[in-house]
Amino acid sequence: IRRVDGILSVSWSYIMHRIAPPSGASNIADFDEESTCGAYSPRHSMSPKSHGDPCSFSAAVKEAIGLGLMEEDPMKDLSYEYTARCLMVLAIELGVDKDLDVERILDANQSAAERNRTFEEIAPSLDVHMADRVAQAAAQGCVPRHVSSIDVKSGDITIKIADVPSSHIFATTSPSNECVRFFTARHRRFPLIVQGPSAGVDSTAK
Secondary structure, three states: OOEEEEEOOHHHHHHHHHHOOOOOHHHHHHHHHHHOOOOOOOOOOOOHHHOOOOOOHHHHHHHHHHOOOOOOOOHHHHOOHHHHHHHHHHHHHOOOOOOOOHHHHHHOOOOOOOOOOOHHHHHHHHHHHHHHHHHHHHOOOEEEEEEEEEEOOOOOEEEEEEEEEOOOHHHHOOOOEEEEEEEOOOOOOOOEEEEEEOOOHHHHOO
């Protein structure tokens, strides 16, 4: 494995999809409903069809909490702490650095939210900042997404909000789903992709 990247946080996946859904998201759901002979269910609580127009960042956070995608204190996700833990485990498994810890990853990446503040304190400024990001990305035919990566050779580990083309798989990945790509010596142009939900009532409870 040369590189791993993708959307590793279901909460961020949901939030970014709600504030900046890709064009044609409802058409995708319509096609899946019609072509899968009942296997696809639009009644799934986190389906893109179950939501209306894009909302503010803080409203999306509250929705994510209500769906069980985030802790009651959303700062653990918004400060990248949860994502950093996932990356630490994955990086160690890949042999990048056996002594790696969460703090080192967080120190090397500027989060969208300050760790020493509450969500209520930063919500108004985050709403403005993210609305600007969405508008700037849209002007380039893109949508902002929460993307993380591990470069095995260099050891670089990144967590950031990136503007991705609206047709890219990171843009079209359904809300609350993770999407992880594995680049190997044989899979360079077309990486192996693992995609699907890993949190929330519908995917973790029987």
